Amino acid sequence: MAVSLLLSGALTWVLVRDLELQSAQDQLDRSILVARPLIQHQECLLRVGAVTNAGAATCRLDDPIDYQARLDLLASQLGTSRLLLLNRQGRVVFDSGSADTSGQAISVTPSKRVTGVAEARTTLGGQTYLVAATTITPTRDPLGAAYVVLGLPQGAFAAAAASDLVPRLLLAGGAALLLAILLVLLVSRSLTRPLGKLAAAAEDIAAGHYSRRVGIRGTDEIGKLGSAFDRMAEAVERARRVQREFLANVSHELKTPLTSLIGFSQALVDGSIKTEKERARAATVVHEESERVLRMAQELLDLARVEAGSISFHITAVDLGGHLQQGLEIVRPRADARGLALDLDVPNDIPPVAADPERLHQILDNLLDNAVKYAPSGATVTASARRVGNSVEGVVTNPAGPHPPDPDRMFERFYRADPSRSAAAGGVGLGLAISRELATAMGGRLWADIDGSGALHMHLTLPAAKGRQVEPLPPPASASAA
Numbered sequence: 001m002a003v004s005l006l007l008s009g010a011l012t013w014v015l016v017r018d019l020e021l022q023s024a025q026d027q028l029d030r031s032i033l034v035a036r037p038l039i040q041h042q043e044c045l046l047r048v049g050a051v052t053n054a055g056a057a058t059c060r061l062d063d064p065i066d067y068q069a070r071l072d073l074l075a076s077q078l079g080t081s082r083l084l085l086l087n088r089q090g091r092v093v094f095d096s097g098s099a100d101t102s103g104q105a106i107s108v109t110p111s112k113r114v115t116g117v118a119e120a121r122t123t124l125g126g127q128t129y130l131v132a133a134t135t136i137t138p139t140r141d142p143l144g145a146a147y148v149v150l151g152l153p154q155g156a157f158a159a160a161a162a163s164d165l166v167p168r169l170l171l172a173g174g175a176a177l178l179l180a181i182l183l184v185l186l187v188s189r190s191l192t193r194p195l196g197k198l199a200a201a202a203e204d205i206a207a208g209h210y211s212r213r214v215g216i217r218g219t220d221e222i223g224k225l226g227s228a229f230d231r232m233a234e235a236v237e238r239a240r241r242v243q244r245e246f247l248a249n250v251s252h253e254l255k256t257p258l259t260s261l262i263g264f265s266q267a268l269v270d271g272s273i274k275t276e277k278e279r280a281r282a283a284t285v286v287h288e289e290s291e292r293v294l295r296m297a298q299e300l301l302d303l304a305r306v307e308a309g310s311i312s313f314h315i316t317a318v319d320l321g322g323h324l325q326q327g328l329e330i331v332r333p334r335a336d337a338r339g340l341a342l343d344l345d346v347p348n349d350i351p352p353v354a355a356d357p358e359r360l361h362q363i364l365d366n367l368l369d370n371a372v373k374y375a376p377s378g379a380t381v382t383a384s385a386r387r388v389g390n391s392v393e394g395v396v397t398n399p400a401g402p403h404p405p406d407p408d409r410m411f412e413r414f415y416r417a418d419p420s421r422s423a424a425a426g427g428v429g430l431g432l433a434i435s436r437e438l439a440t441a442m443g444g445r446l447w448a449d450i451d452g453s454g455a456l457h458m459h460l461t462l463p464a465a466k467g468r469q470v471e472p473l474p475p476p477a478s479a480s481a482a
Contacts, residue, residue, distance in 0.1 A: 021130065024152055028132040029114040032150050035078055036134050039085075039148050042070045043141050059140065067142040072096050078150070082124065085145035086133070093143045097151075098125055106149065108133045118147075121154065128154040194222045198229055210237035246413055250300070257289035299430040303413070306437040313356040313442060317465035320353045320360075320394050321346035324383040327364040331372045339377050345384035353392045353462040359438045360462075363446070364394070366431035367458045371398040374405075388461065391444075396458040400450055407448040407456075411436040 044059035075083035075096035085094040095101045108118035118133045129151040138146045204212040216226025264282040267273045305311045328342045371381045375398035382397040413433045439446040444462040
């Protein structure tokens with residue numbers, strides 16, 4: 001701000017000085033036209049008390065010394081600093097200010113504003129002068145002068161301009177400085193208040209108050225920052241809520257098998273189970289519940305590794321139709337036990353997909369296992385595939401039954417449409433969450449929808465493989481519970 005004031009003041013000073021000098025030059029140009037006839041009047045010899053009717057043609061030139069004395073007196077009457085006469089070569093033959101300039105050359109150029117006047121800026125006695133000149137007849141001048149010149153010192157006008165301008169500049173600068181201080185205070189206050197709110201809200205969130213919001217809105221940078229901060233706070237609050245729900249679900253899922261393990265193992269230890277049949281049943285429950293806890297621990301570990309990006313993928317060309325057929329064969333015994341029909345619909349021209357064979361097998365195993373678990377008895381589970389642009393889409397379809405799931409929540413951790421049947425089936429609700437993370441990591445997408453007939457469709461889209469040899473199918477393995 002101070003630099004701007006200094007620059008504007010300097011520019012104003014230069015402009016005002018130039019205007020003053022131009023005004024002085026114009027005044028000098030007009031003065032020289034008035035001075036020329038007075039100079040010419042002094043050229044003829046006139047004695048005090050003498051009366052003559054002689055015209056210009058019979059004028060008798062005055063003595064040069066007397067002529068110069070009268071010119072000195074005339075210069076003081078004209079009110080100019082210097083009166084000069086120049087010969088045809090532009091050299092000084094008379095200077096009312098100093099005799100030291102005699103013979104000095106002064107170059108003049110015609111004025112663009114006043115006809116018959118020439119202008120120049122020259123140095124006389126070490127000082128810069130503004131000069132205006134006009135012509136006279138050399139033969140009628142006692143000194144043989146061809147130009148009459150009036151000169152004014154340039155410094156006098158600059159000093160006058162400064163003395164007139166500086167107080168006004170100081171006054172304007174002071175007013176501008178006060179206004180600038182007020183503007184700075186207003187701007188700084190408008191910036192520091194929202195920034196202070198943001199800092200306080202950040203401290204509250206760091207202290208665990210995740211519902212804190214700043215409520216700053218606007219189209220400027222501060223408003224955008226406030227909106228972004230509130231979105232971040234919402235995301236942190238949501239993540240903390242999901243984390244709490246996740247821990248609560250894990251605790252709940254572990255509680256049931258651990259309770260069974262502790263109860264039956266305690267019965268085996270203290271001998272309260274008497275018969276061999278009861279002991280065998282207790283051992284079976286302990287074994288099954290131990291497997292359930294181990295399976296859930298493995299699924300939690302897989303989910304954490306996928307979300308952390310620490311699982312490595314061996315992406316190659318994989319036959320999606322072959323994997324669907326193999327997955328159906330794995331779940332066929334359980335489907336037969338529930339009276340379910342299995343159907344495969346894969347065209348012959350389906351290209352291979354770019355995926356990790358083991359992870360693709362894990363995803364399809366989860367989808368088919370859930371379809372067999374929750375489809376109504378006697379229904380049909382269909383596995384199909386089709387090409388969609390540069391991708392291949394696999395779909396597992398089954399009737400949703402009396403307790404249809406929410407397609408938007410199916411891939412949440414520990415989600416169950418029918419908690420009683422899920423617990424009885426042995427699942428903990430992590431398989432689909434893991435499958436979606438695996439599909440995303442391989443550049444695909446996994447989602448679900450329910451059509452108007454109540455059929456649940458699980459869609460898996462993966463990019464089609466290009467120029468790769470198809471990976472052979474892995475050997476069949478037992479299905480993991482979802």
